[in-house]
Amino acid sequence: MTPSARSARKGGLENEDLQDESRLERFYMAEDTKDGTAPGNPGSAPPESAAPASRPATPPPPAASAPAASTASPTPAPAAAPPAPAAPAAKPSAPAAASPAPSAPPAPIAKPAAPAAAKPATAPAAAAADLTRRGFFSWAAVAWVGFTAAIGGCTVAMGRFMFPNVLFEPPTLFKANRPEDYPAGVVDTRLVDEHGVWIVHDGGKIFALIAICTHLGCPPAWLAAQNKFKCPCHGSGYYKSGVNFEGPTPRPLERAKISVSPDDGRIVVDKGQKFQWELGQWDDPNSFIPG
Amino acid sequence: MLGKLNKSITKSQVWKSIFRVGIPTDNRKRALAMLGNVVLHLHPIKVKKSGIRMSYTWCMGGTAFFLFLVETITGLLLMFYYRPTVDFAYVDIVDLREAAAFGIMRELHRWGAHAMVIAVWLHMFRVFMTGSYKPPREFNWNVGVILLVLTLLLSFTGYLLPWDQLAIWAITVGSNMARATPMLGNEGPGAAFLKLGGQRLIHAGSDARFALIGGRTIGGATLIRFYVLHCVGIPLAAAFLIAVHFWRVRKDGGISGPV
Numbered sequence: 001m002t003p004s005a006r007s008a009r010k011g012g013l014e015n016e017d018l019q020d021e022s023r024l025e026r027f028y029m030a031e032d033t034k035d036g037t038a039p040g041n042p043g044s045a046p047p048e049s050a051a052p053a054s055r056p057a058t059p060p061p062p063a064a065s066a067p068a069a070s071t072a073s074p075t076p077a078p079a080a081a082p083p084a085p086a087a088p089a090a091k092p093s094a095p096a097a098a099s100p101a102p103s104a105p106p107a108p109i110a111k112p113a114a115p116a117a118a119k120p121a122t123a124p125a126a127a128a129a130d131l132t133r134r135g136f137f138s139w140a141a142v143a144w145v146g147f148t149a150a151i152g153g154c155t156v157a158m159g160r161f162m163f164p165n166v167l168f169e170p171p172t173l174f175k176a177n178r179p180e181d182y183p184a185g186v187v188d189t190r191l192v193d194e195h196g197v198w199i200v201h202d203g204g205k206i207f208a209l210i211a212i213c214t215h216l217g218c219p220p221a222w223l224a225a226q227n228k229f230k231c232p233c234h235g236s237g238y239y240k241s242g243v244n245f246e247g248p249t250p251r252p253l254e255r256a257k258i259s260v261s262p263d264d265g266r267i268v269v270d271k272g273q274k275f276q277w278e279l280g281q282w283d284d285p286n287s288f289i290p291g
Numbered sequence: 292m293l294g295k296l297n298k299s300i301t302k303s304q305v306w307k308s309i310f311r312v313g314i315p316t317d318n319r320k321r322a323l324a325m326l327g328n329v330v331l332h333l334h335p336i337k338v339k340k341s342g343i344r345m346s347y348t349w350c351m352g353g354t355a356f357f358l359f360l361v362e363t364i365t366g367l368l369l370m371f372y373y374r375p376t377v378d379f380a381y382v383d384i385v386d387l388r389e390a391a392a393f394g395i396m397r398e399l400h401r402w403g404a405h406a407m408v409i410a411v412w413l414h415m416f417r418v419f420m421t422g423s424y425k426p427p428r429e430f431n432w433n434v435g436v437i438l439l440v441l442t443l444l445l446s447f448t449g450y451l452l453p454w455d456q457l458a459i460w461a462i463t464v465g466s467n468m469a470r471a472t473p474m475l476g477n478e479g480p481g482a483a484f485l486k487l488g489g490q491r492l493i494h495a496g497s498d499a500r501f502a503l504i505g506g507r508t509i510g511g512a513t514l515i516r517f518y519v520l521h522c523v524g525i526p527l528a529a530a531f532l533i534a535v536h537f538w539r540v541r542k543d544g545g546i547s548g549p550v
Protein backbone atom coordinates (compact mmCIF):
# COMPACT_ATOMS: atom_id res chain seq x y z
CA MET A 1 0.00 0.00 0.00
CA THR A 2 1.47 3.25 -1.10
CA PRO A 3 1.14 6.56 0.68
CA SER A 4 -1.06 8.14 -1.94
CA ALA A 5 -3.43 5.20 -1.94
CA ARG A 6 -3.59 5.27 1.81
CA SER A 7 -4.51 8.91 1.88
CA ALA A 8 -7.21 8.31 -0.69
CA ARG A 9 -8.67 5.59 1.44
CA LYS A 10 -8.60 7.71 4.52
CA GLY A 11 -10.09 10.97 3.41
CA GLY A 12 -11.06 11.02 -0.21
CA LEU A 13 -14.05 8.78 -0.26
CA GLU A 14 -16.24 10.82 1.99
CA ASN A 15 -15.80 13.80 -0.27
CA GLU A 16 -18.60 14.84 -2.59
CA ASP A 17 -16.49 16.82 -4.99
CA LEU A 18 -15.96 15.97 -8.61
CA GLN A 19 -12.38 14.84 -8.24
CA ASP A 20 -13.64 11.80 -6.41
CA GLU A 21 -13.61 9.64 -9.38
CA SER A 22 -10.15 10.39 -10.67
CA ARG A 23 -8.78 9.93 -7.18
CA LEU A 24 -10.47 6.58 -6.90
CA GLU A 25 -9.08 5.50 -10.21
CA ARG A 26 -5.65 6.50 -9.05
CA PHE A 27 -5.69 4.37 -5.98
CA TYR A 28 -7.34 1.60 -7.86
CA MET A 29 -4.31 1.69 -10.12
CA ALA A 30 -2.05 1.63 -7.09
CA GLU A 31 -3.93 -1.36 -5.80
CA ASP A 32 -3.24 -3.24 -8.99
CA THR A 33 0.49 -2.55 -8.99
CA LYS A 34 1.07 -3.21 -5.36
CA ASP A 35 4.32 -5.03 -6.09
CA GLY A 36 6.06 -1.73 -6.03
CA THR A 37 6.85 -0.59 -9.56
CA ALA A 38 4.45 2.32 -9.80
CA PRO A 39 3.32 4.35 -6.86
CA GLY A 40 0.52 5.90 -8.88
CA ASN A 41 1.86 9.34 -8.21
CA PRO A 42 1.00 12.00 -10.81
CA GLY A 43 4.52 13.44 -10.47
CA SER A 44 6.39 10.52 -12.03
CA ALA A 45 4.38 8.41 -14.41
CA PRO A 46 5.43 4.76 -14.60
CA PRO A 47 5.99 4.39 -18.35
CA GLU A 48 8.61 7.10 -18.47
CA SER A 49 10.71 5.79 -15.66
CA ALA A 50 10.73 2.37 -17.24
CA ALA A 51 11.56 3.59 -20.71
CA PRO A 52 15.32 4.40 -20.63
CA ALA A 53 16.22 0.91 -19.51
CA SER A 54 14.64 -0.68 -22.54
CA ARG A 55 15.75 1.85 -25.10
CA PRO A 56 19.30 0.74 -26.06
CA ALA A 57 17.97 -2.62 -27.17
CA THR A 58 15.79 -1.08 -29.88
CA PRO A 59 18.08 1.10 -31.93
CA PRO A 60 16.68 2.95 -34.93
CA PRO A 61 13.74 5.31 -34.28
CA PRO A 62 14.39 6.64 -30.77
CA ALA A 63 18.17 6.34 -31.09
CA ALA A 64 18.61 10.05 -30.53
CA SER A 65 17.41 9.69 -26.95
CA ALA A 66 19.42 9.73 -23.77
CA PRO A 67 21.92 6.82 -23.75
CA ALA A 68 22.98 6.98 -27.37
CA ALA A 69 23.38 10.71 -27.51
CA SER A 70 25.35 11.10 -24.30
CA THR A 71 27.87 8.31 -24.86
CA ALA A 72 28.58 8.23 -28.59
CA SER A 73 28.27 11.65 -30.13
CA PRO A 74 30.42 14.59 -29.07
CA THR A 75 28.07 17.29 -30.34
CA PRO A 76 25.18 17.43 -27.86
CA ALA A 77 25.35 20.12 -25.22
CA PRO A 78 25.38 19.08 -21.57
CA ALA A 79 21.88 20.43 -21.32
CA ALA A 80 20.60 17.21 -22.81
CA ALA A 81 22.28 14.89 -20.35
CA PRO A 82 21.09 15.55 -16.79
CA PRO A 83 17.34 14.90 -16.76
CA ALA A 84 17.32 11.25 -17.59
CA PRO A 85 13.59 10.53 -17.29
CA ALA A 86 12.54 13.73 -19.05
CA ALA A 87 10.12 13.68 -21.94
CA PRO A 88 11.73 12.32 -25.12
CA ALA A 89 10.00 14.94 -27.23
CA ALA A 90 12.33 17.61 -25.90
CA LYS A 91 15.47 15.74 -26.87
CA PRO A 92 16.00 16.31 -30.60
CA SER A 93 15.51 20.03 -30.37
CA ALA A 94 17.63 20.64 -27.30
CA PRO A 95 21.05 19.64 -28.71
CA ALA A 96 20.43 21.45 -31.97
CA ALA A 97 19.68 24.69 -30.21
CA ALA A 98 22.53 24.44 -27.71
CA SER A 99 25.41 23.24 -29.88
CA PRO A 100 27.74 25.98 -31.12
CA ALA A 101 28.93 23.96 -34.14
CA PRO A 102 28.11 25.68 -37.46
CA SER A 103 27.08 22.50 -39.27
CA ALA A 104 24.47 21.19 -36.93
CA PRO A 105 21.10 20.62 -38.55
CA PRO A 106 18.94 18.18 -36.61
CA ALA A 107 19.39 15.21 -38.93
CA PRO A 108 23.23 14.91 -38.90
CA ILE A 109 23.26 14.95 -35.16
CA ALA A 110 21.07 11.95 -34.99
CA LYS A 111 22.72 10.09 -37.86
CA PRO A 112 26.10 9.24 -36.34
CA ALA A 113 24.42 8.47 -33.08
CA ALA A 114 22.32 5.68 -34.43
CA PRO A 115 25.04 3.41 -35.89
CA ALA A 116 27.33 4.11 -32.96
CA ALA A 117 24.74 2.82 -30.60
CA ALA A 118 23.89 -0.07 -32.84
CA LYS A 119 27.39 -1.49 -33.41
CA PRO A 120 28.20 -2.70 -29.94
CA ALA A 121 24.69 -4.00 -29.52
CA THR A 122 23.70 -7.64 -29.97
CA ALA A 123 21.99 -9.61 -32.71
CA PRO A 124 18.55 -7.95 -33.16
CA ALA A 125 20.17 -4.56 -33.44
CA ALA A 126 22.68 -5.73 -36.05
CA ALA A 127 19.92 -6.78 -38.39
CA ALA A 128 18.63 -3.21 -38.56
CA ALA A 129 22.05 -1.57 -38.48
CA ASP A 130 22.01 -0.37 -42.12
CA LEU A 131 18.60 1.24 -41.59
CA THR A 132 19.30 4.93 -41.16
CA ARG A 133 16.94 7.34 -39.53
CA ARG A 134 16.19 9.01 -42.84
CA GLY A 135 15.74 5.67 -44.53
CA PHE A 136 13.40 4.57 -41.86
CA PHE A 137 11.24 7.61 -42.33
CA SER A 138 11.08 7.16 -46.08
CA TRP A 139 9.91 3.60 -45.52
CA ALA A 140 7.42 4.81 -42.98
CA ALA A 141 6.14 7.34 -45.48
CA VAL A 142 5.75 4.65 -48.13
CA ALA A 143 3.95 2.46 -45.63
CA TRP A 144 1.61 5.25 -44.56
CA VAL A 145 0.82 6.27 -48.12
CA GLY A 146 0.17 2.65 -48.98
CA PHE A 147 -2.00 2.18 -45.93
CA THR A 148 -3.99 5.32 -46.63
CA ALA A 149 -4.46 4.33 -50.25
CA ALA A 150 -5.62 0.87 -49.23
CA ILE A 151 -8.14 2.27 -46.76
CA GLY A 152 -9.31 4.81 -49.32
CA GLY A 153 -9.63 2.12 -51.97
CA CYS A 154 -11.62 -0.09 -49.65
CA THR A 155 -13.92 2.81 -48.80
CA VAL A 156 -14.55 3.55 -52.46
CA ALA A 157 -15.12 -0.12 -53.15
CA MET A 158 -17.63 -0.36 -50.31
CA GLY A 159 -19.40 2.71 -51.65
CA ARG A 160 -19.50 1.24 -55.14
CA PHE A 161 -20.85 -1.99 -53.74
CA MET A 162 -24.01 -0.16 -52.71
CA PHE A 163 -24.84 0.67 -56.35
CA PRO A 164 -26.47 -2.40 -57.93
CA ASN A 165 -25.49 -3.34 -61.48
CA VAL A 166 -28.72 -5.16 -62.26
CA LEU A 167 -32.15 -3.80 -61.39
CA PHE A 168 -35.20 -5.99 -61.09
CA GLU A 169 -37.47 -3.25 -62.30
CA PRO A 170 -39.65 -2.94 -65.41
CA PRO A 171 -37.73 -1.44 -68.35
CA THR A 172 -38.08 2.30 -68.86
CA LEU A 173 -38.40 1.77 -72.64
CA PHE A 174 -41.47 -0.19 -73.64
CA LYS A 175 -44.23 -0.47 -76.23
CA ALA A 176 -47.94 0.35 -76.01
CA ASN A 177 -50.61 -0.34 -78.65
CA ARG A 178 -51.09 1.43 -81.99
CA PRO A 179 -52.17 5.08 -81.94
CA GLU A 180 -55.55 4.20 -83.42
CA ASP A 181 -56.27 2.04 -80.34
CA TYR A 182 -56.53 5.22 -78.27
CA PRO A 183 -59.64 7.13 -79.34
CA ALA A 184 -59.97 10.82 -78.52
CA GLY A 185 -60.69 11.53 -74.88
CA VAL A 186 -59.43 8.21 -73.53
CA VAL A 187 -57.19 7.74 -70.50
CA ASP A 188 -55.66 4.30 -70.85
CA THR A 189 -54.73 2.82 -67.46
CA ARG A 190 -53.53 -0.59 -68.60
CA LEU A 191 -49.83 0.24 -68.40
CA VAL A 192 -49.92 2.12 -65.14
CA ASP A 193 -49.46 -0.81 -62.77
CA GLU A 194 -46.31 -2.13 -64.40
CA HIS A 195 -44.79 0.91 -66.04
CA GLY A 196 -46.35 3.82 -64.19
CA VAL A 197 -47.61 5.60 -67.30
CA TRP A 198 -51.04 6.61 -68.63
CA ILE A 199 -51.53 6.86 -72.38
CA VAL A 200 -53.87 9.84 -72.83
CA HIS A 201 -55.55 11.11 -75.98
CA ASP A 202 -56.57 14.66 -75.21
CA GLY A 203 -56.70 17.88 -77.18
CA GLY A 204 -55.59 16.32 -80.44
CA LYS A 205 -52.48 14.77 -78.92
CA ILE A 206 -51.55 11.31 -77.68
CA PHE A 207 -49.09 11.55 -74.83
CA ALA A 208 -47.70 9.44 -71.99
CA LEU A 209 -48.31 10.91 -68.55
CA ILE A 210 -45.97 9.70 -65.84
CA ALA A 211 -48.00 8.55 -62.82
CA ILE A 212 -45.81 10.15 -60.17
CA CYS A 213 -47.31 13.01 -58.22
CA THR A 214 -45.16 16.11 -58.61
CA HIS A 215 -45.79 16.97 -54.99
CA LEU A 216 -43.92 14.23 -53.12
CA GLY A 217 -43.86 11.24 -55.45
CA CYS A 218 -46.95 9.22 -54.55
CA PRO A 219 -49.01 7.50 -57.26
CA PRO A 220 -52.15 9.43 -58.30
CA ALA A 221 -55.18 7.45 -59.51
CA TRP A 222 -57.37 8.17 -62.52
CA LEU A 223 -60.91 8.86 -61.28
CA ALA A 224 -63.00 8.49 -64.44
CA ALA A 225 -66.21 9.59 -62.73
CA GLN A 226 -64.65 12.89 -61.69
CA ASN A 227 -62.55 13.20 -64.84
CA LYS A 228 -59.33 13.87 -62.93
CA PHE A 229 -56.18 12.34 -61.52
CA LYS A 230 -56.17 12.33 -57.73
CA CYS A 231 -53.27 11.62 -55.44
CA PRO A 232 -54.19 9.63 -52.30
CA CYS A 233 -51.31 10.90 -50.18
CA HIS A 234 -52.06 14.61 -49.91
CA GLY A 235 -54.97 15.22 -52.24
CA SER A 236 -53.33 16.81 -55.26
CA GLY A 237 -55.57 16.82 -58.32
CA TYR A 238 -54.77 17.06 -62.02
CA TYR A 239 -56.84 17.51 -65.19
CA LYS A 240 -56.77 14.93 -67.92
CA SER A 241 -54.00 16.90 -69.57
CA GLY A 242 -51.87 16.51 -66.45
CA VAL A 243 -52.16 20.16 -65.41
CA ASN A 244 -52.64 20.55 -61.65
CA PHE A 245 -55.66 22.36 -60.26
CA GLU A 246 -56.02 21.38 -56.59
CA GLY A 247 -54.05 20.24 -53.60
CA PRO A 248 -50.50 21.03 -52.58
CA THR A 249 -48.75 20.05 -55.79
CA PRO A 250 -46.72 22.88 -57.32
CA ARG A 251 -46.68 21.85 -60.99
CA PRO A 252 -48.29 19.57 -63.60
CA LEU A 253 -47.48 15.90 -64.10
CA GLU A 254 -44.55 15.08 -66.33
CA ARG A 255 -44.83 13.49 -69.75
CA ALA A 256 -42.52 10.81 -71.15
CA LYS A 257 -40.97 10.65 -74.60
CA ILE A 258 -43.37 8.99 -77.02
CA SER A 259 -43.02 7.89 -80.64
CA VAL A 260 -44.37 5.39 -83.15
CA SER A 261 -42.20 2.40 -83.95
CA PRO A 262 -41.49 2.17 -87.71
CA ASP A 263 -41.42 -1.65 -87.43
CA ASP A 264 -44.93 -2.45 -86.25
CA GLY A 265 -46.62 0.92 -85.88
CA ARG A 266 -46.94 0.57 -82.11
CA ILE A 267 -46.34 3.37 -79.68
CA VAL A 268 -42.93 3.42 -77.98
CA VAL A 269 -42.67 5.11 -74.61
CA ASP A 270 -39.28 6.09 -73.17
CA LYS A 271 -39.46 7.16 -69.53
CA GLY A 272 -35.80 8.05 -69.65
CA GLN A 273 -36.68 11.41 -71.19
CA LYS A 274 -39.24 13.62 -69.49
CA PHE A 275 -41.05 16.76 -70.60
CA GLN A 276 -42.19 19.40 -68.12
CA TRP A 277 -44.93 21.88 -68.80
CA GLU A 278 -43.34 24.66 -66.72
CA LEU A 279 -40.24 24.44 -68.88
CA GLY A 280 -42.30 24.77 -72.07
CA GLN A 281 -41.38 21.25 -73.11
CA TRP A 282 -44.88 19.99 -73.90
CA ASP A 283 -44.61 21.56 -77.35
CA ASP A 284 -41.61 19.36 -78.10
CA PRO A 285 -42.54 16.94 -80.94
CA ASN A 286 -41.03 14.08 -78.93
CA SER A 287 -43.56 14.63 -76.15
CA PHE A 288 -46.68 13.70 -78.14
CA ILE A 289 -48.07 11.96 -81.20
CA PRO A 290 -50.56 13.98 -83.24
CA GLY A 291 -53.82 12.11 -82.81
CA MET B 292 -22.59 -27.72 8.28
CA LEU B 293 -24.07 -24.81 6.42
CA GLY B 294 -21.21 -22.65 7.58
CA LYS B 295 -18.76 -25.18 6.21
CA LEU B 296 -20.54 -25.30 2.89
CA ASN B 297 -20.67 -21.54 2.78
CA LYS B 298 -16.99 -21.39 3.51
CA SER B 299 -16.08 -23.93 0.86
CA ILE B 300 -18.00 -21.90 -1.70
CA THR B 301 -16.74 -18.46 -0.79
CA LYS B 302 -13.17 -19.68 -0.48
CA SER B 303 -13.24 -21.50 -3.80
CA GLN B 304 -11.26 -20.26 -6.73
CA VAL B 305 -14.39 -19.92 -8.88
CA TRP B 306 -16.07 -17.67 -6.35
CA LYS B 307 -13.02 -15.57 -5.71
CA SER B 308 -12.31 -15.14 -9.39
CA ILE B 309 -15.78 -13.61 -9.81
CA PHE B 310 -16.17 -11.66 -6.56
CA ARG B 311 -12.67 -10.29 -6.21
CA VAL B 312 -13.22 -7.56 -3.69
CA GLY B 313 -15.18 -9.56 -1.14
CA ILE B 314 -18.19 -8.29 0.73
CA PRO B 315 -18.24 -4.53 0.26
CA THR B 316 -18.28 -3.46 3.86
CA ASP B 317 -16.74 -0.03 3.46
CA ASN B 318 -16.77 2.72 0.87
CA ARG B 319 -13.46 1.72 -0.59
CA LYS B 320 -14.60 -1.83 -1.21
CA ARG B 321 -17.87 -0.59 -2.65
CA ALA B 322 -15.95 1.59 -5.05
CA LEU B 323 -13.60 -1.24 -5.99
CA ALA B 324 -16.51 -3.57 -6.60
CA MET B 325 -17.96 -1.02 -9.02
CA LEU B 326 -14.69 -0.36 -10.78
CA GLY B 327 -13.78 -4.02 -11.08
CA ASN B 328 -17.00 -5.09 -12.77
CA VAL B 329 -17.52 -4.43 -16.46
CA VAL B 330 -21.27 -3.99 -16.08
CA LEU B 331 -21.30 -2.03 -12.84
CA HIS B 332 -18.52 0.31 -13.90
CA LEU B 333 -20.83 1.75 -16.53
CA HIS B 334 -22.52 3.55 -13.68
CA PRO B 335 -20.60 6.18 -11.73
CA ILE B 336 -19.56 5.27 -8.21
CA LYS B 337 -21.27 8.34 -6.91
CA VAL B 338 -23.83 10.70 -8.32
CA LYS B 339 -24.78 14.10 -7.10
CA LYS B 340 -28.10 14.42 -5.33
CA SER B 341 -29.35 16.63 -8.12
CA GLY B 342 -28.52 13.84 -10.56
CA ILE B 343 -31.47 11.81 -9.33
CA ARG B 344 -33.87 14.72 -9.05
CA MET B 345 -36.60 13.85 -11.55
CA SER B 346 -37.89 17.40 -11.74
CA TYR B 347 -34.51 18.48 -13.03
CA THR B 348 -33.40 15.63 -15.30
CA TRP B 349 -36.80 14.19 -16.23
CA CYS B 350 -34.79 10.95 -16.51
CA MET B 351 -35.30 11.24 -20.24
CA GLY B 352 -31.78 10.15 -21.18
CA GLY B 353 -32.14 7.07 -19.03
CA THR B 354 -35.60 6.45 -20.46
CA ALA B 355 -34.28 6.71 -24.00
CA PHE B 356 -31.52 4.23 -23.18
CA PHE B 357 -33.99 1.89 -21.52
CA LEU B 358 -36.18 2.03 -24.62
CA PHE B 359 -33.13 1.36 -26.78
CA LEU B 360 -32.61 -1.84 -24.80
CA VAL B 361 -36.31 -2.72 -25.12
CA GLU B 362 -36.10 -2.19 -28.88
CA THR B 363 -32.95 -4.30 -29.09
CA ILE B 364 -34.50 -7.23 -27.26
CA THR B 365 -37.94 -7.16 -28.87
CA GLY B 366 -36.36 -6.51 -32.28
CA LEU B 367 -34.09 -9.50 -31.87
CA LEU B 368 -37.12 -11.65 -31.09
CA LEU B 369 -39.02 -10.32 -34.11
CA MET B 370 -36.09 -11.28 -36.34
CA PHE B 371 -36.81 -14.94 -35.64
CA TYR B 372 -40.09 -14.64 -37.54
CA TYR B 373 -39.72 -11.84 -40.03
CA ARG B 374 -38.34 -12.40 -43.55
CA PRO B 375 -37.39 -9.21 -45.40
CA THR B 376 -38.57 -10.17 -48.88
CA VAL B 377 -41.43 -8.86 -50.98
CA ASP B 378 -43.16 -12.25 -50.81
CA PHE B 379 -43.02 -12.70 -47.05
CA ALA B 380 -42.59 -9.37 -45.30
CA TYR B 381 -46.24 -8.40 -45.00
CA VAL B 382 -47.58 -11.88 -44.20
CA ASP B 383 -44.89 -12.33 -41.56
CA ILE B 384 -45.96 -9.10 -39.92
CA VAL B 385 -49.56 -10.30 -39.90
CA ASP B 386 -48.37 -13.65 -38.53
CA LEU B 387 -46.50 -11.90 -35.76
CA ARG B 388 -49.73 -10.33 -34.69
CA GLU B 389 -52.14 -13.20 -35.31
CA ALA B 390 -50.17 -16.42 -34.99
CA ALA B 391 -47.02 -15.89 -32.95
CA ALA B 392 -47.10 -16.32 -29.19
CA PHE B 393 -47.31 -12.96 -27.45
CA GLY B 394 -48.65 -11.13 -30.45
CA ILE B 395 -47.89 -8.06 -28.42
CA MET B 396 -44.17 -8.38 -29.18
CA ARG B 397 -44.42 -6.49 -32.43
CA GLU B 398 -46.58 -3.85 -30.78
CA LEU B 399 -44.05 -3.48 -27.99
CA HIS B 400 -41.41 -2.84 -30.61
CA ARG B 401 -43.60 -0.32 -32.41
CA TRP B 402 -44.76 1.58 -29.36
CA GLY B 403 -41.29 1.43 -27.89
CA ALA B 404 -40.01 3.05 -31.05
CA HIS B 405 -42.53 5.88 -30.82
CA ALA B 406 -41.70 6.35 -27.15
CA MET B 407 -37.98 6.36 -27.85
CA VAL B 408 -38.31 9.13 -30.42
CA ILE B 409 -40.36 11.17 -27.95
CA ALA B 410 -37.94 10.47 -25.09
CA VAL B 411 -34.93 11.50 -27.16
CA TRP B 412 -36.60 14.77 -28.15
CA LEU B 413 -37.60 15.49 -24.54
CA HIS B 414 -34.07 14.67 -23.40
CA MET B 415 -32.72 17.16 -25.89
CA PHE B 416 -35.27 19.72 -24.77
CA ARG B 417 -34.29 19.27 -21.13
CA VAL B 418 -30.57 19.53 -21.91
CA PHE B 419 -31.24 22.70 -23.87
CA MET B 420 -33.45 24.30 -21.24
CA THR B 421 -30.99 23.60 -18.43
CA GLY B 422 -28.10 24.90 -20.50
CA SER B 423 -26.31 21.58 -20.20
CA TYR B 424 -24.93 21.89 -23.71
CA LYS B 425 -22.49 24.56 -22.55
CA PRO B 426 -18.76 23.90 -22.11
CA PRO B 427 -17.39 21.49 -21.12
CA ARG B 428 -20.37 19.53 -22.45
CA GLU B 429 -20.45 20.94 -25.97
CA PHE B 430 -18.77 17.84 -27.41
CA ASN B 431 -21.38 15.61 -25.85
CA TRP B 432 -24.16 17.79 -27.20
CA ASN B 433 -22.91 17.03 -30.69
CA VAL B 434 -22.71 13.31 -29.95
CA GLY B 435 -26.29 13.62 -28.75
CA VAL B 436 -27.38 15.34 -31.94
CA ILE B 437 -25.92 12.47 -33.97
CA LEU B 438 -27.72 10.02 -31.71
CA LEU B 439 -30.95 11.91 -32.34
CA VAL B 440 -30.43 11.54 -36.09
CA LEU B 441 -29.67 7.85 -35.67
CA THR B 442 -32.85 7.42 -33.62
CA LEU B 443 -34.88 9.05 -36.38
CA LEU B 444 -33.15 6.91 -39.00
CA LEU B 445 -33.93 3.78 -37.00
CA SER B 446 -37.54 4.87 -36.90
CA PHE B 447 -37.52 5.65 -40.62
CA THR B 448 -35.93 2.37 -41.71
CA GLY B 449 -38.26 0.39 -39.45
CA TYR B 450 -41.22 2.14 -41.02
CA LEU B 451 -40.75 0.27 -44.32
CA LEU B 452 -40.49 -3.22 -42.88
CA PRO B 453 -44.26 -4.00 -42.52
CA TRP B 454 -44.38 -3.60 -46.32
CA ASP B 455 -47.95 -2.34 -46.44
CA GLN B 456 -49.25 0.58 -48.49
CA LEU B 457 -48.53 3.07 -45.74
CA ALA B 458 -44.95 1.84 -45.45
CA ILE B 459 -44.19 1.82 -49.16
CA TRP B 460 -45.56 5.27 -49.91
CA ALA B 461 -44.21 6.82 -46.77
CA ILE B 462 -40.74 5.64 -47.70
CA THR B 463 -41.34 6.80 -51.28
CA VAL B 464 -42.06 10.27 -50.01
CA GLY B 465 -39.27 10.16 -47.44
CA SER B 466 -36.58 8.86 -49.74
CA ASN B 467 -37.48 11.47 -52.34
CA MET B 468 -35.77 13.94 -50.06
CA ALA B 469 -32.49 12.25 -50.96
CA ARG B 470 -32.97 13.52 -54.53
CA ALA B 471 -32.26 17.00 -53.20
CA THR B 472 -28.91 16.09 -51.59
CA PRO B 473 -26.35 18.73 -52.58
CA MET B 474 -24.06 17.38 -55.32
CA LEU B 475 -25.11 13.76 -54.69
CA GLY B 476 -28.84 13.91 -55.46
CA ASN B 477 -29.98 14.18 -59.06
CA GLU B 478 -32.21 17.15 -58.26
CA GLY B 479 -29.90 18.63 -55.66
CA PRO B 480 -27.93 21.85 -55.98
CA GLY B 481 -24.67 21.41 -57.84
CA ALA B 482 -25.46 17.99 -59.27
CA ALA B 483 -26.13 19.44 -62.73
CA PHE B 484 -22.55 20.68 -62.91
CA LEU B 485 -21.02 17.25 -62.42
CA LYS B 486 -20.63 16.20 -66.03
CA LEU B 487 -18.21 14.01 -67.91
CA GLY B 488 -18.18 14.34 -71.69
CA GLY B 489 -21.59 16.04 -71.68
CA GLN B 490 -23.14 13.18 -69.71
CA ARG B 491 -24.40 13.88 -66.21
CA LEU B 492 -22.59 11.86 -63.60
CA ILE B 493 -25.42 12.22 -61.09
CA HIS B 494 -28.74 11.00 -62.47
CA ALA B 495 -31.67 8.97 -61.16
CA GLY B 496 -29.63 5.80 -61.63
CA SER B 497 -26.50 6.96 -59.82
CA ASP B 498 -27.42 9.39 -57.07
CA ALA B 499 -27.64 9.14 -53.30
CA ARG B 500 -31.25 8.00 -53.40
CA PHE B 501 -30.35 5.21 -55.81
CA ALA B 502 -27.71 3.91 -53.39
CA LEU B 503 -30.09 4.26 -50.46
CA ILE B 504 -33.01 2.33 -51.92
CA GLY B 505 -31.07 0.11 -54.33
CA GLY B 506 -33.05 1.09 -57.41
CA ARG B 507 -35.19 3.79 -58.97
CA THR B 508 -38.34 2.86 -57.10
CA ILE B 509 -39.08 1.30 -53.72
CA GLY B 510 -38.87 -2.47 -54.14
CA GLY B 511 -37.38 -5.67 -52.83
CA ALA B 512 -33.89 -4.18 -52.91
CA THR B 513 -35.06 -1.33 -50.70
CA LEU B 514 -36.67 -3.72 -48.25
CA ILE B 515 -33.50 -5.76 -47.65
CA ARG B 516 -31.37 -2.61 -47.46
CA PHE B 517 -33.57 -0.99 -44.87
CA TYR B 518 -33.77 -4.26 -42.97
CA VAL B 519 -30.00 -4.56 -42.72
CA LEU B 520 -29.62 -0.90 -41.78
CA HIS B 521 -32.42 -1.19 -39.24
CA CYS B 522 -31.22 -4.38 -37.57
CA VAL B 523 -27.44 -4.13 -37.81
CA GLY B 524 -25.93 -0.97 -39.23
CA ILE B 525 -27.63 1.83 -37.34
CA PRO B 526 -27.93 -0.04 -34.01
CA LEU B 527 -24.18 -0.71 -34.05
CA ALA B 528 -23.41 2.93 -34.71
CA ALA B 529 -25.91 4.01 -32.06
CA ALA B 530 -24.54 1.59 -29.47
CA PHE B 531 -21.02 2.88 -30.04
CA LEU B 532 -22.10 6.51 -29.75
CA ILE B 533 -24.20 5.78 -26.67
CA ALA B 534 -21.06 4.42 -25.04
CA VAL B 535 -19.19 7.57 -26.02
CA HIS B 536 -22.10 9.67 -24.77
CA PHE B 537 -22.10 8.06 -21.33
CA TRP B 538 -18.34 8.12 -21.03
CA ARG B 539 -18.36 11.79 -21.93
CA VAL B 540 -20.99 12.54 -19.27
CA ARG B 541 -18.64 11.08 -16.66
CA LYS B 542 -15.60 12.91 -17.95
CA ASP B 543 -17.45 16.21 -18.04
CA GLY B 544 -18.25 16.00 -14.35
CA GLY B 545 -21.32 13.81 -14.19
CA ILE B 546 -24.90 14.68 -14.91
CA SER B 547 -25.30 18.42 -15.01
CA GLY B 548 -26.98 19.90 -11.98
CA PRO B 549 -28.47 23.22 -10.97
CA VAL B 550 -25.82 25.91 -10.81
